[in-house]
Amino acid sequence: ETGVTQSPTHLIKTRGQQVTLRCSSQSGHNTVSWYQQALGQGPQFIFQYYREEENGRGNFPPRFSGLQFPNYSSELNVNALELDDSALYLCASSLDSERGGREFFGPGTRLTVL
Amino acid sequence: AQSVTQLGSHVSVSEGALVLLRCNYSSSVPPYLFWYVQYPNQGLQLLLKYTSAATLVKGINGFEAEFKKSETSFHLTKPSAHMSDAAEYFCAVYNQGGKLIFGQGTELSVKP
Numbered sequence: 001e002t003g004v005t006q007s008p009t010h011l012i013k014t015r016g017q018q019v020t021l022r023c024s025s026q027s028g029h030n031t032v033s034w035y036q037q038a039l040g041q042g043p044q045f046i047f048q049y050y051r052e053e054e055n056g057r058g059n060f061p062p063r064f065s066g067l068q069f070p071n072y073s074s075e076l077n078v079n080a081l082e083l084d085d086s087a088l089y090l091c092a093s094s095l096d097s098e099r100g101g102r103e104f105f106g107p108g109t110r111l112t113v114l
Numbered sequence: 115a116q117s118v119t120q121l122g123s124h125v126s127v128s129e130g131a132l133v134l135l136r137c138n139y140s141s142s143v144p145p146y147l148f149w150y151v152q153y154p155n156q157g158l159q160l161l162l163k164y165t166s167a168a169t170l171v172k173g174i175n176g177f178e179a180e181f182k183k184s185e186t187s188f189h190l191t192k193p194s195a196h197m198s199d200a201a202e203y204f205c206a207v208y209n210q211g212g213k214l215i216f217g218q219g220t221e222l223s224v225k226p
Contacts, residue, residue: 033213041219042218043158043204044216045213048213056211056213058213090157092157105150106157108156
């Protein structure tokens with residue numbers, strides 16, 4: 001059983017650019033959630049995808065968008081990058097959008113916006 | 115709306131001493147509560163969870179937490195700290211949409 005993987009591990013972009021982050025879910029999981037963790041803060045929920053459909057969104061602007069593919073891997077896209085987008089981006093996979101703490105987190109992608 | 119507040123952004127204990135990390139929650143419905151640990155440059159690992167069963171919850175690595183409704187608390191404890199416990203700890207609650215809401219985190223340092 002493979003765990004949750006994310007790529008790339010680190011990324012440096014400049015303000016105004018666009019970025020795509022990728023996440024491979026744990027085997028058998030059909031739900032993926034994305035979180036933004038700014039330095040010294042707790043993770044903040046961005047959005048969740050369940051069976052390729054968005055299933056809830058946090059307080060993030062539309063320039064944060066996502067996709068989930070038939071194999072349940074996922075992408076997070078951020079357009080028009082701002083300095084405040086610098087953060088660790090975590091994805092977490094689970095089965096059937098269930099409650100109960102069965103989200104498994106990946107190691108994260110560290111994004112730096114200059 | 116559900117939320118959690120972690121008291122103390124940094125806690126320092128000696129090796130072998132009691133670890134106590136504090137978390138208070140706010141929820142209009144019976145909460146699902148969690149503690150996660152994050153080691154440097156890693157993702158989050160679930161330590162334990164409360165889902166309305168036993169109020170004393172045992173987790174991994176010797177940690178446990180007690181749900182106290184009267185105090186709206188879910189503090190994390192470990193009887194004897196080990197150097198390997200040094201990490202960032204997050205308390206979290208599920209909101210009514212079934213999404214995790216995290217606290218600000220508490221950094222635990224363990225002195226030899």
